[in-house]
Amino acid sequence: MLRNVIRRDSYYDSVVLMDLSQRLTKLPGVSLAAVMMGTEVNKEILTEAGLLEASGKEAGPNDLIVSIRAEGENVLTMALGVVEELLVQRRAVGHRGERRPRTLEAALRERPDARIALISVPGEYAYLESMKALRRGLHVVLFSDRVPFEAELALKQYALRRGLFVFGPECGTCIINGVPFAFANRVPRGRIGIIGASGTGIQEVSCLLATAGEGISQALGVGGRDLHPTIGGLMMQQAIRALQEDPETAVIIVLAKASSPEIERIVFDLLASGPKSAVVNFLGSTIPRAQGTNRVRVAQTLDEAAVAALGLLRGARGDAPPFAISQQLLSLARALSARLDPSARRIVALYSGGSLVAEAAWLLRQFGEQVTTDLLRGIFPPSPTPPGHLIIDVGEAVYTVGRGHPILDYRIRTDFIRRLNEWRDGGILLLDLILGLGAHPDPASEIIGALNDLPKERRESLVVVASLCGTAADPQGLESQAARLDAAGVTVMPSNAQAIRLAYLVSRGGNGIDPVPRSVHESS
Amino acid sequence: MPPTRILNVRSAGASLASLLEDSSWDGRISARFRSALQITGPHERLVHLQGGSPLVSPFSLRIEGNLGPIIAELDIDEGMPVRKEGPRLEIAGRLRLLLEDMRYYRSPLTGGVIDPEALRLAERTLALCVRPGGLDAMRVAREAAGEIDAGLRSGQIERVVIASTRLVGLGPGLTPSGDDFLVGTLKGLSMFGWAQRMPVTALAALRRGLTPLLRERTSKVGAAFIGHAMHGQFAEVLDRAAATLLAPAEPEAVTSGIARFLGQGATSGADTARGFLTALDACLSANGKEQVLQC
Numbered sequence: 032m033l034r035n036v037i038r039r040d041s042y043y044d045s046v047v048l049m050d051l052s053q054r055l056t057k058l059p060g061v062s063l064a065a066v067m068m069g070t071e072v073n074k075e076i077l078t079e080a081g082l083l084e085a086s087g088k089e090a091g092p093n094d095l096i097v098s099i100r101a102e103g104e105n106v107l108t109m110a111l112g113v114v115e116e117l118l119v120q121r122r123a124v125g126h127r128g129e130r131r132p133r134t135l136e137a138a139l140r141e142r143p144d145a146r147i148a149l150i151s152v153p154g155e156y157a158y159l160e161s162m163k164a165l166r167r168g169l170h171v172v173l174f175s176d177r178v179p180f181e182a183e184l185a186l187k188q189y190a191l192r193r194g195l196f197v198f199g200p201e202c203g204t205c206i207i208n209g210v211p212f213a214f215a216n217r218v219p220r221g222r223i224g225i226i227g228a229s230g231t232g233i234q235e236v237s238c239l240l241a242t243a244g245e246g247i248s249q250a251l252g253v254g255g256r257d258l259h260p261t262i263g264g265l266m267m268q269q270a271i272r273a274l275q276e277d278p279e280t281a282v283i284i285v286l287a288k289a290s291s292p293e294i295e296r297i298v299f300d301l302l303a304s305g306p307k308s309a310v311v312n313f314l315g316s317t318i319p320r321a322q323g324t325n326r327v328r329v330a331q332t333l334d335e336a337a338v339a340a341l342g343l344l345r346g347a348r349g350d351a352p353p354f355a356i357s358q359q360l361l362s363l364a365r366a367l368s369a370r371l372d373p374s375a376r377r378i379v380a381l382y383s384g385g386s387l388v389a390e391a392a393w394l395l396r397q398f399g400e401q402v403t404t405d406l407l408r409g410i411f412p413p414s415p416t417p418p419g420h421l422i423i424d425v426g427e428a429v430y431t432v433g434r435g436h437p438i439l440d441y442r443i444r445t446d447f448i449r450r451l452n453e454w455r456d457g458g459i460l461l462l463d464l465i466l467g468l469g470a471h472p473d474p475a476s477e478i479i480g481a482l483n484d485l486p487k488e489r490r491e492s493l494v495v496v497a498s499l500c501g502t503a504a505d506p507q508g509l510e511s512q513a514a515r516l517d518a519a520g521v522t523v524m525p526s527n528a529q530a531i532r533l534a535y536l537v538s539r540g541g542n543g544i545d546p547v548p549r550s551v552h553e554s555s
Numbered sequence: 556m557p558p559t560r561i562l563n564v565r566s567a568g569a570s571l572a573s574l575l576e577d578s579s580w581d582g583r584i585s586a587r588f589r590s591a592l593q594i595t596g597p598h599e600r601l602v603h604l605q606g607g608s609p610l611v612s613p614f615s616l617r618i619e620g621n622l623g624p625i626i627a628e629l630d631i632d633e634g635m636p637v638r639k640e641g642p643r644l645e646i647a648g649r650l651r652l653l654l655e656d657m658r659y660y661r662s663p664l665t666g667g668v669i670d671p672e673a674l675r676l677a678e679r680t681l682a683l684c685v686r687p688g689g690l691d692a693m694r695v696a697r698e699a700a701g702e703i704d705a706g707l708r709s710g711q712i713e714r715v716v717i718a719s720t721r722l723v724g725l726g727p728g729l730t731p732s733g734d735d736f737l738v739g740t741l742k743g744l745s746m747f748g749w750a751q752r753m754p755v756t757a758l759a760a761l762r763r764g765l766t767p768l769l770r771e772r773t774s775k776v777g778a779a780f781i782g783h784a785m786h787g788q789f790a791e792v793l794d795r796a797a798a799t800l801l802a803p804a805e806p807e808a809v810t811s812g813i814a815r816f817l818g819q820g821a822t823s824g825a826d827t828a829r830g831f832l833t834a835l836d837a838c839l840s841a842n843g844k845e846q847v848l849q850c
Contacts, residue, residue, distance in 0.1 A: 041586075042585065042593060042776065043729065044588050044589055044729075045728045045729045045730075045820040045822065045823060048727065048728065048729065049728075049822065052727065066727060067726070067727050067731070068728075068729070068773075068774045068777075070723075070724030070731060070772060070774065070777075071724065071771070072721070072723070072725040072733070073724065073725065073726070073731065076695070092771070092772065092773055092777075093775055177811075
């Protein structure tokens with residue numbers, strides 16, 4: 032059943048037209064849809080595609096043609112409803128849309144009680160806007176990217192003198208007094224405070240705690256470069272002192288990628304000299320677990336940090352590796368590896384979380400594996416084939432040009448997945464799916480859709496392992512996302528580290544290997 | 556009736572000069588977008604009224620700040636009258652635009668050198684877009700773009716013109732993707748107009764070949780973009796992106812210039828960038844790939 036909707040002499044934002052086209056195409060029962068101006072060449076194309084009916088032939092170059100081929104009247108009615116919604120109703124909403132303050136001053140006139148400003152302007156303007164907020168006595172959550180290093184340092188030095196915080200940049204997660212900022216999950220309030228230099232690290236740990244029934248007091252994302260020697264952990268140190276004085280925080284977790292030994296020592300000593308129990312995870316740090324004390328534990332992975340904090344909170348020792356590789360995991364790995372082409376045991380990891388990338392690279396290297404974490408010119412499949420396993424952080428700036436962050440926008444990952452058909456070396460696909468506020472509303476559908484586009488033979492030989500970072504209370508629903516992935520043949524693991532362990536075991540055939548990381552040997 | 560708001564126009568595309576310097580005329584709002592208005596003036600000439608910076612078309616008028624909330628607040632809609640009277644534009648008795656302090660923006664006659672490395676960076680930025688433009692999904696468009704590329708490299712101008720006529724009005728978008736690609740190609744050729752014979756010849760041939768087709772073959776907006784481009788006038792945002800390719804190539808500037816340009820519309824930025832880089836690459840290739848090229 033074919034229907035053409037013609038809107039005479041009509042102009043719409045091209046973004047609206049693209050959105051309409053995509054939404055129509057995705058409707059169940061719609062086999063083809065096109066949205067085009069009625070130029071002669073476009074009408075020829077629509078005719079060739081069997082998408083032009085008599086009314087469409089009458090359209091001129093300034094008329095918009097919406098063409099829909101659907102299975103039945105009901106589907107067509109639904110599709111026409113989408114057309115109405117996007118081309119008529121949306122315009123009306125935008126027309127009389129609510130007024131929002133356009134400046135910080137106007138926002139403060141409306142909310143003089145505000146204490147925190149979320150700044151999300153392009154990086155080159157971030158200093159100016161952040162400084163305006165700090166001068167008015169507001170804490171700043173800085174969500175901008177590409178903030179110049181010297182600007183970040185200046186802002187943080189100023190904030191420190193005023194007793195204020197600058198959270199971020201390069202870290203898009205904060206939960207302050209139960210209020211989430213930017214990317215965050217719906218986690219319960221509780222007694223564990225998290226301070227992180229990384230957004231996804233905070234999300235991973237807070238979700239693991241939530242799944243274990245524990246909540247957080249505060250989650251403070253101090254910025255991916257805060258522990259750089261030039262900045263010296265200014266906000267990290269201030270945040271530690273704040274949580275040490277916070278009566279609602281019983282245990283503090285500190286998460287960061289490895290920094291300089293001096294900075295790591297400053298942070299560790301600050302925690303050790305304070306009144307509260309703590310867990311520190313400097314991913315890839317040289318500080319061995321053995322240097323931990325009864326009150327300040329050293330965790331080597333994010334899941335280990337969560338379990339250690341739970342242990343401290345609940346009075347257990349809290350230093351056991353939380354997800355030790357079990358016989359069950361080995362059995363699962365053996366079963367999955369049986370599907371693999373023996374010549375294609377390479378892991379291809381497509382990650383949206385920077386900390387999760389770092390964790391994957393570090394853990395695989397601990398297993399003695401060779402890892403490549405950069406693609407030549409960003410081209411996938413890579414040529415020439417890089418050595419070892421391949422871990423790609425699609426949140427890097429080169430991949431986010433012209434689109435949203437991959438936590439929200441799955442196009443780059445789904446495109447790479449489809450291209451796996453051209454590159455048979457990668458037999459194990461490893462993914463992180465971040466749920467929660469600000470994230471994609473249905474990541475499972477995106478991944479499943481891309482996997483289903485692979486030829487059957489390629490799909491069946493591909494082992495897909497994913498970790499889901501989320502909670503049952505998140506809008507996407509942790510359980511339903513996991514169930515749908517599972518039904519599509521994706522093996523879902525409870526943490527990123529555990530997904531990496533499984534992928535590693537699958538790559539080794541799940542047989543005759545010692546799966547315990549070297550670092551665990553060293554400390555036991 | 557809401558009170559009349561008075562705003563200063565800050566800049567306008569130079570190609571609007573004759574229209575804005577006419578003492579009086581009547582027009583109408585022909586399209587309302589989320590944060591812009593399209594005015595149709597005498598002889599069906601288009602004026603795009605926008606906020607922010609820079610100018611996103613060669614026929615744009617720019618006010619300071621964001622126009623979106625003003626459009627909503629004043630309830631300005633399609634079909635409303637626009638009256639040009641002396642140095643001001645009156646829109647439906649609700650918005651008055653003052654033209655006295657306005658400056659005209661004219662696309663620069665670019666001078667400098669194109670560094671192949673800068674071009675590679677720009678191409679990489681474009682390649683990293685998963686679905687960079689509307690042309691990608693259309694075989695006929697890809698073939699035509701390939702023909703333009705081959706024609707420019709080999710100096711077969713007639714081949715370029717024939718392929719270009721196939722692109723006019725082709726593809727999705729308010730400005731069809733084919734039109735966007737052609738505007739980019741024209742920009743690339745314009746940059747070399749000073750230094751090489753081939754681009755000058757190609758520009759003249761394209762003007763002759765495309766002008767008679769525009770009215771019938773594409774939308775008014777697409778025709779306006781191509782029409783202005785054939786006379787060397789482009790969107791300021793495209794000119795800025797192009798300027799980042801002039802040596803010395805600063806990777807950050809190139810990536811950020813092209814990236815900002817790609818944000819234009821849903822697919823227009825990417826299609827235009829593709830046409831632009833195709834033309835530059837072909838000109839460089841015709842002159843020896845690894846040479847920095849004066850333009």
